[in-house]
Amino acid sequence: MPAQSPLIFSQQLLAIMGTRMFCHHQDRIPRDSAVVVVSNHRSFMDAPLLMAALNRPVRFACHHYMGQVPILREFILRLGCFPLDAPDQRQQSFFHQATQLLQTQQVVGIFPEGTQPMVHLTDSRQLGALHRGFAHLALRAPVESIAVLPVAIVSQQETTKFPIPLKLLSWFDPSEPLFDQSGWHPMVTYQQVDVLAGRPLWISKTQRQSYQGRQAKTVVTDLTEHCRDEITALLKYGC
Numbered sequence: 001m002p003a004q005s006p007l008i009f010s011q012q013l014l015a016i017m018g019t020r021m022f023c024h025h026q027d028r029i030p031r032d033s034a035v036v037v038v039s040n041h042r043s044f045m046d047a048p049l050l051m052a053a054l055n056r057p058v059r060f061a062c063h064h065y066m067g068q069v070p071i072l073r074e075f076i077l078r079l080g081c082f083p084l085d086a087p088d089q090r091q092q093s094f095f096h097q098a099t100q101l102l103q104t105q106q107v108v109g110i111f112p113e114g115t116q117p118m119v120h121l122t123d124s125r126q127l128g129a130l131h132r133g134f135a136h137l138a139l140r141a142p143v144e145s146i147a148v149l150p151v152a153i154v155s156q157q158e159t160t161k162f163p164i165p166l167k168l169l170s171w172f173d174p175s176e177p178l179f180d181q182s183g184w185h186p187m188v189t190y191q192q193v194d195v196l197a198g199r200p201l202w203i204s205k206t207q208r209q210s211y212q213g214r215q216a217k218t219v220v221t222d223l224t225e226h227c228r229d230e231i232t233a234l235l236k237y238g239c
Helices: 005-017 046-054 070-078 090-103 133-140 166-172 205-210 215-238
Strands: 020-024 034-039 058-062 107-110 146-165 184-197
Touching: 005 046, 005 070, 020 046, 034 046, 034 090, 034 133, 034 215, 046 058, 046 107, 046 146, 046 184, 058 090, 090 107, 090 133, 107 133, 133 146, 133 215, 146 215, 184 215, 205 215
Parallel strands: 020 184, 034 107, 034 146, 058 107
Antiparallel strands: 146 184
């Protein structure tokens, strides 16, 4: 797959769907370095939006079930995403794949809220609890220069449909408890959306040295809270 193909596909998709995207604080976006992008997440359009906003291909980690559903699988592969493995191998596989990408100065995208806001529709201004895997990745990846970039996606106009029953998705991924319930999976489509880049945090030697023993938890918490605070502030600003 040519390096720019996911970016071109993302730009074409947004154009076909007629999505009006407005980017803010683009001067904060690191160029020509390894970057871990973290963002809020409510729509299948979030990955192509972030790629178009950064104007770089972004390799997104996505939920296991997305690599199991036939049509959805083709869509995420065109975007250059890498689906996570089943739960018993998920963590090890994630760190291995993401680290390899960062070592070649690529951008890895992570939606640290997980599946919850995709399955249960949330307000565009809300941010759920963040899983800390992205912080561990940034701190342990053997890359000399790496930045963590928080980004907020603020929907200004959207439509929502409910095309997929959750029970159907449980056939493809029975390990996901969110699918073991009645109801339908929402699909949010943006007509107008703002993408706001936060202040990047460059991982320092001091942080890496502190990422061990009892200090490790504090460093991970600080990095996670920095991203949460940035995204929360941008969501309020954008709305």
